[in-house]
Amino acid sequence: MKTKAAILWERNTPWSVEEIELDPPQRGEVLVKLAASGMCHSDEHLVTGDMAGITPEPPLIGGHEGAGVVVEVGEGVYSLAPGDHVVFGFVPACGRCPSCATGHSNLCDMAANMAVGTQVDGTYRHHARGKDIALGVGVGTFAHHTVVHEASCVKIGAEYPMDKACLLGCGVVTGWGSSVYAAEVRAGDAVAVVGCGGIGSNAIQGARLAGAKVIAAIDPVEFKREKAMEFGATLTYASIGEALADLERSTYNRGFDKVIMCMGVGDGTTLGEAFWLSGKRSRTVVTNIHSPAEQSIAVPAVFLTVFEKQLVGSLFGSANFRKDIPHLLELYSQGHLDLDGLVTRTYPLEEINQGYADMNAGKNIRGVLVYD
Numbered sequence: 001m002k003t004k005a006a007i008l009w010e011r012n013t014p015w016s017v018e019e020i021e022l023d024p025p026q027r028g029e030v031l032v033k034l035a036a037s038g039m040c041h042s043d044e045h046l047v048t049g050d051m052a053g054i055t056p057e058p059p060l061i062g063g064h065e066g067a068g069v070v071v072e073v074g075e076g077v078y079s080l081a082p083g084d085h086v087v088f089g090f091v092p093a094c095g096r097c098p099s100c101a102t103g104h105s106n107l108c109d110m111a112a113n114m115a116v117g118t119q120v121d122g123t124y125r126h127h128a129r130g131k132d133i134a135l136g137v138g139v140g141t142f143a144h145h146t147v148v149h150e151a152s153c154v155k156i157g158a159e160y161p162m163d164k165a166c167l168l169g170c171g172v173v174t175g176w177g178s179s180v181y182a183a184e185v186r187a188g189d190a191v192a193v194v195g196c197g198g199i200g201s202n203a204i205q206g207a208r209l210a211g212a213k214v215i216a217a218i219d220p221v222e223f224k225r226e227k228a229m230e231f232g233a234t235l236t237y238a239s240i241g242e243a244l245a246d247l248e249r250s251t252y253n254r255g256f257d258k259v260i261m262c263m264g265v266g267d268g269t270t271l272g273e274a275f276w277l278s279g280k281r282s283r284t285v286v287t288n289i290h291s292p293a294e295q296s297i298a299v300p301a302v303f304l305t306v307f308e309k310q311l312v313g314s315l316f317g318s319a320n321f322r323k324d325i326p327h328l329l330e331l332y333s334q335g336h337l338d339l340d341g342l343v344t345r346t347y348p349l350e351e352i353n354q355g356y357a358d359m360n361a362g363k364n365i366r367g368v369l370v371y372d
């Protein structure tokens, strides 16, 4: 079939919205008509090359934070049927590999082909201008339709608005899980969140719901700091330096129990600075992306020993999306989790470049593409 998608033909060029040819779903795959897609910072890394070497080369279709309706299922699909509403997991969850079997489906072995951008079976369904087009981050939600493996979808209730539900495909689960699962925020903890965009705003919501006593939101953009207070922050700072200077007031000089890194692009020097925010037996969680070319971080290793500080990474919130997406939608419908406040502005697919310009200018918590 023919449909429309935003393609990146070369690094550091605008997304090109054009017609593509989409093959029918093969064995184990589903065709989904997308309703909405969030514009996560991770797709911007595809444009800039921040993650070169571990992400697909252009030409590629971006987008991984999507929701839509199943239109057609391939042979052997047993958990989904046409008409089902779904949100994607940008990492598939096969349910059978060692990671899935031990409750870490965010690290599913079925994701092996994500680095080259093919389907799970190593072939392509998306084509344009006579070429195979890779999937930038697993699913290709910057398009009106996509074909993905059944393992990349979770069914959700038809009552949820798609332009909010799509955010569960990455930002909400990633941020929430960075606090609740990776950092293991506990009642009474003092938490610092560095970078308060789409991911950090949800790290703040996760910390609040987990019972943190102090939540310091650190971001140079005033609008992000104002929104952070709405999501549950108790203090805000324009820089890590400002937060360091105020440790006496925020933590009685003990340092934060949990520090969660959610900047647009991480770097070793800033991570090193943020490490000084953390106290004895603290945990610093690296959720933001660092360039794979960066080979060192400015962390004094001795404090891992003498203060038992921990430094851990987190992918997709260290969550299990089949459980966590429906769970977080329930928290939304019960009024505990704010999804509406995350969507600053919506755009049609044709305005995707404006959406990313707004993200880079610090104007959006999340910009969301909404399709007809």
Ligand SMILES: NC(=O)c1ccc[n+]([C@@H]2O[C@H](COP(=O)([O-])OP(=O)(O)OC[C@H]3O[C@@H](n4cnc5c(N)ncnc54)[C@H](O)[C@@H]3O)[C@@H](O)[C@H]2O)c1
Residues within 6 Å of the ligand: 039, 040, 041, 042, 043, 045, 170, 171, 174, 194, 195, 196, 197, 198, 199, 200, 218, 219, 220, 221, 224, 239, 240, 262, 263, 264, 265, 266, 270, 286, 287, 288, 289, 290, 314, 315, 316, 317, 359, 362, 364, 365
């Ligand atoms: N680990 C994962 O599974 C995962 C999933 C999704 C996104 N990410 C990554 O998380 C990061 C954040 O993504 P996002 O969509 O929230 O991006 P975003 O652009 O919406 O937000 C980033 C925020 O960081 C702030 N910032 C920039 N420099 C800063 C600094 N020195 N100190 C404090 N704040 C600073 C910006 O003002 C902005 O508000 C990106 O690197 C993204 O690729 C990781």
Ligand SMILES: [Zn+2]
Residues within 6 Å of the ligand: 092, 093, 094, 095, 096, 097, 098, 099, 100, 101, 105, 107, 108, 109, 110
């Ligand atoms: Zn698996």
Ligand SMILES: [Zn+2]
Residues within 6 Å of the ligand: 040, 041, 042, 064, 065, 170, 171
């Ligand atoms: Zn993302």
